[in-house]
Amino acid sequence: MAGYLPMGGNYFESTAEISQSMQVSGIQMNDPDLASGLTRRASFESLGTGTFSNESSEVEVEPILKYIRILNDAANIIAKSKVTAVAVNDRFILLGTQNGHVHQFDHAGYEVFPGNKRSFPVHPIAVNSISLDDSGEFYASCSSDGRVNIFGLFAPDFDVQECLPFKVEAICLDPRFALTRCFVTGGDKGLFWERGLLFGKYRRAELTRLQGSVSTIAWHSHYIAYALPNRVHIYDVQQHLNIEAIEKSDTYLRNDLYPCQLSWKVDDNVLIVGWGKTFSVYRIFELAITDHRNSTSTSQSCATQMCQSLITWLPADSKVGDADGISNHEDEDKTPSFLLIEPTQIDDYEVINEELMKLANFKECLAADYKLASVYQENIYIVFNGHDLILGVPTNLVDHLEWLFQNDYLDTALEVAKNRRSELKEDLFRQFGFRYLDRLFEAGEFEKAAKNCKDILGKNPADWEKFIYEFIKKEQLKVLSLHIPTSEPQLKCEYYELILLIFLKKDPEQFLKLVNKWPGNIYSPQIVIDEVKDEVKKLRAADENSLKSDQLMISTSPESQKYRTLMQALAYLYQHTGQFSEALKIYLRGGSILGSPSIGANTGVNAGATNYVFDMIQKHKLFSKMTGEVEALMNFDKEKSLQMLIHHTEEMPVKSCVMQLEKSSNPKARRCLFDYLDRLYSKDSKLCVGYEDRLVELFAEFEPKKLMGFLKEDPEIDFPRAFEVCKRRNLTKEMIHIRKRTGDHSEALRLINESDSLTVEDAIAYCKDVDEQFLWDQLIESSKDNPKYITGLLNNIGTHVDPIKVIEKIRFDLEIHGLRDSLVKILQDYNLQRNLTEGCSSILVKDCFGGVKSPSSVPVVAKGTPSLARMSSNFAASCLICHRALLLDQQSALTQFSTSVAATTPASTALSGSTGGITLFNCSHCFHSDCLAVQQQISRSSGGVKSPSSVPVVAKGTPSLARMSSNFAAVSESFFCPQCDPSR
Numbered sequence: 001m002a003g004y005l006p007m008g009g010n011y012f013e014s015t016a017e018i019s020q021s022m023q024v025s026g027i028q029m030n031d032p033d034l035a036s037g038l039t040r041r042a043s044f045e046s047l048g049t050g051t052f053s054n055e056s057s058e059v060e061v062e063p064i065l066k067y068i069r070i071l072n073d074a075a076n077i078i079a080k081s082k083v084t085a086v087a088v089n090d091r092f093i094l095l096g097t098q099n100g101h102v103h104q105f106d107h108a109g110y111e112v113f114p115g116n117k118r119s120f121p122v123h124p125i126a127v128n129s130i131s132l133d134d135s136g137e138f139y140a141s142c143s144s145d146g147r148v149n150i151f152g153l154f155a156p157d158f159d160v161q162e163c164l165p166f167k168v169e170a171i172c173l174d175p176r177f178a179l180t181r182c183f184v185t186g187g188d189k190g191l192f193w194e195r196g197l198l199f200g201k202y203r204r205a206e207l208t209r210l211q212g213s214v215s216t217i218a219w220h221s222h223y224i225a226y227a228l229p230n231r232v233h234i235y236d237v238q239q240h241l242n243i244e245a246i247e248k249s250d251t252y253l254r255n256d257l258y259p260c261q262l263s264w265k266v267d268d269n270v271l272i273v274g275w276g277k278t279f280s281v282y283r284i285f286e287l288a289i290t291d292h293r294n295s296t297s298t299s300q301s302c303a304t305q306m307c308q309s310l311i312t313w314l315p316a317d318s319k320v321g322d323a324d325g326i327s328n329h330e331d332e333d334k335t336p337s338f339l340l341i342e343p344t345q346i347d348d349y350e351v352i353n354e355e356l357m358k359l360a361n362f363k364e365c366l367a368a369d370y371k372l373a374s375v376y377q378e379n380i381y382i383v384f385n386g387h388d389l390i391l392g393v394p395t396n397l398v399d400h401l402e403w404l405f406q407n408d409y410l411d412t413a414l415e416v417a418k419n420r421r422s423e424l425k426e427d428l429f430r431q432f433g434f435r436y437l438d439r440l441f442e443a444g445e446f447e448k449a450a451k452n453c454k455d456i457l458g459k460n461p462a463d464w465e466k467f468i469y470e471f472i473k474k475e476q477l478k479v480l481s482l483h484i485p486t487s488e489p490q491l492k493c494e495y496y497e498l499i500l501l502i503f504l505k506k507d508p509e510q511f512l513k514l515v516n517k518w519p520g521n522i523y524s525p526q527i528v529i530d531e532v533k534d535e536v537k538k539l540r541a542a543d544e545n546s547l548k549s550d551q552l553m554i555s556t557s558p559e560s561q562k563y564r565t566l567m568q569a570l571a572y573l574y575q576h577t578g579q580f581s582e583a584l585k586i587y588l589r590g591g592s593i594l595g596s597p598s599i600g601a602n603t604g605v606n607a608g609a610t611n612y613v614f615d616m617i618q619k620h621k622l623f624s625k626m627t628g629e630v631e632a633l634m635n636f637d638k639e640k641s642l643q644m645l646i647h648h649t650e651e652m653p654v655k656s657c658v659m660q661l662e663k664s665s666n667p668k669a670r671r672c673l674f675d676y677l678d679r680l681y682s683k684d685s686k687l688c689v690g691y692e693d694r695l696v697e698l699f700a701e702f703e704p705k706k707l708m709g710f711l712k713e714d715p716e717i718d719f720p721r722a723f724e725v726c727k728r729r730n731l732t733k734e735m736i737h738i739r740k741r742t743g744d745h746s747e748a749l750r751l752i753n754e755s756d757s758l759t760v761e762d763a764i765a766y767c768k769d770v771d772e773q774f775l776w777d778q779l780i781e782s783s784k785d786n787p788k789y790i791t792g793l794l795n796n797i798g799t800h801v802d803p804i805k806v807i808e809k810i811r812f813d814l815e816i817h818g819l820r821d822s823l824v825k826i827l828q829d830y831n832l833q834r835n836l837t838e839g840c841s842s843i844l845v846k847d848c849f850g851g852v853k854s855p856s857s858v859p860v861v862a863k864g865t866p867s868l869a870r871m872s873s874n875f876a877a878s879c880l881i882c883h884r885a886l887l888l889d890q891q892s893a894l895t896q897f898s899t900s901v902a903a904t905t906p907a908s909t910a911l912s913g914s915t916g917g918i919t920l921f922n923c924s925h926c927f928h929s930d931c932l933a934v935q936q937q938i939s940r941s942s943g944g945v946k947s948p949s950s951v952p953v954v955a956k957g958t959p960s961l962a963r964m965s966s967n968f969a970a971v972s973e974s975f976f977c978p979q980c981d982p983s984r
Contacts, residue, residue: 060407064340064353065381066399070389072109082386086371087130087139090378094139095389096127102141104153107380107391114153121149121161129170129186133177140183142171148185160202172217172224182237186214190226192235207235208242215255218271220264223284225271227260232273234284244284250276257368265376336362336370338383338392360388397423401432410439418455430456430463437467446476450483461489468495477502478510486522496523504531508565515569520576529577532570539563564590580616581625587613588632610637614644623651630660634672646679654680654687658694674698678706685714696722700729707734711741732757736766745770746778753782760792768800776801784809787816794822880979881931886918921977935978 085096100123433456783789
């Protein structure tokens, strides 16, 4: 009965022919993940390894399996007797030998003996076949003398021994034998053995009545496949009937030379049949059959051909090939091939992987001598030919890396090892890493090796130390130096010192880089400092000029470059040992030529170095250490130095700084001194006490425009000395100011008159400022012969000097331009002045008396000195003693007073009946002074006056406003008003 099973939308039916010269000696269905894993790996590695070759070249493809020759105890057994049968599971291997013994080994070849002092049953002749159940607890063996043995490896209460009257070539246990106790034997008769329920005895049934020996048996689920000489039958254990027969395609092949090979795919009803030069893949499925007469349904199994990937053992004797470009492989010595193949079409296949394997005595073996056993779930395969035993297992990560190394895919190998490092033991990773570095060393790729040292050597100090020596031997230490770790791991200090000293001698630039990069606690800086000093001494000794001046620091020769590099490294080493002041001296000596440690050597102006130096001083509080390096600081960076010196005068005293700059022979030092004292004076003049004279000289030299301001501010200047300084510098205005400060106004005026840059206006301004008559006289006298001066005096002398004095000095024969205009201006100014004076006087009197309205409006003023306004308001009142008016009428009084003030001459009295003036008390009572005197005399004679001496005396006549107010204010508060005297 035939049928087709749809898979992926298609019907598959496959029978593939391998080659006329190749025969299938063993065939097993493999785990699909194994094939897909190989495909993925081959695709991943295709960039480096490629796939199968074309007609002209071959490219290696990574194997999917690795092969291990089983040695140890197994090799000893094989040496004594030829292996005739093999069975394997995931724990052990069973070997049947030609002398009839069965041996149990682990996968490494060490023999394992059954427990309870039991031994395996022995056959009198060679063991033809061995079978294991899925549990691995039972095995069965048979031989040509008809003997069948079933032995419980872990069940000593169950052993079966049968002796049949015919030849038994094959035996197979039910995969569930521990439960069913069923098995099948082959040979002259194919028998199905089933244990009966009564007494546990076995009953047997023939698989087929067809003639022919059953040479091969394979059991899966409830299906048994067995091979007859010309066909393969599939027997259904549940239905107890044969459901399918697969005919042999190559009927001319002898079965003794090319026996049939059968294999089941465990997790599916798939059977692979290999026979001669072809193999076929079948799938068993059930068909539902309905009996319409009885209205019943039954199921029946059938087989259909399909495609699956599989493992095939091909003992080749000539070549392998197909029409799709798979490489032809000449095999003149009949080396057997282990192939992983996958059907691609109904009658075609693809070789996914091929491995040639030289088993012992393979040249003497035929196809029938090779056997293939497997553990499907574990992808474990055993190949044997009677004289050798090979174990094939899937390659692991280590095998993958090994293959990559062998095929020179070093970068890929390292990348895989790093990405899957957790899957490798640390020792294995180190071994692969060392091999990688060794291969790079052989190829001369030292820089690449150095870059990968961190990933390979990791945190193992011993490995780093080992490869440091390797790089030293190859004279490639430079490429490794920047990758050497300083922590995690930290190497022994001797290694860091060794590396530094090597570069000190051979490569100073690299030496400087390492000194900048490495912290000082991983080696002994003092040892390195001593070595650097020796190198510096040698360089200085070679330069004759270095003893007098540090020419090496500024020269452009190679020796100078090396010298600068070493000095900069030395400065950084000093910092490691805490000798910051020594480091600063080097930087200050080098100026901007030396770069900061964080920047590296530099031969130009380096702002980084400047910032680094001053940051170091600030960070480590090195101000006091810099007291003797003021000039060097100024040369290094004057602006930052000035800021630091001015803000840290306690740590860096002014006296010390001034002394250093004054003693310097450098012309720039004097300018630095001026800038320092100038800023210091601007911050706090007290800090410059004692340095005023120096400042005068420095201002005159560098900033003459600022000297005048300084002369005006500072009173402690030595003016005679300052005058000499200004005289040397021809600073006329400053000289004039000094003469003015010293009171020598005549000399100052003479300097003005003699100066070419000053005018008569400057002389007049000076005289106005001093306001001394003799100066005006001196100016007029010195100007009498100078027409310009005369004109200037007449135009600008104003009211300070009587113009008549100037006019009288003019000679009649002197021609003066603009004289008439000057005289007119003088007259106009005089008239204007008079008018202004009269106007101001009138306004002043009105302000004083404008508040008086009538004689009766006498306000009551509180005691105390009366104000002028209050005083003026009482002038209209009458004397409280004689009751006559204090003044004449208001208007006449104002007129007389105003005229008196304007004429600046005394006028007649304006008092009514009195010539002695007016007395005003704090209580605001007003009296004629004469009346008050009479009253006081009367009071004195009666003893009522306590302080007659306190009577104010007012001059006779009409007083001016100022004199009046002064008299009013002079009234003693202790003298009582007659009206307010408490004694009355």
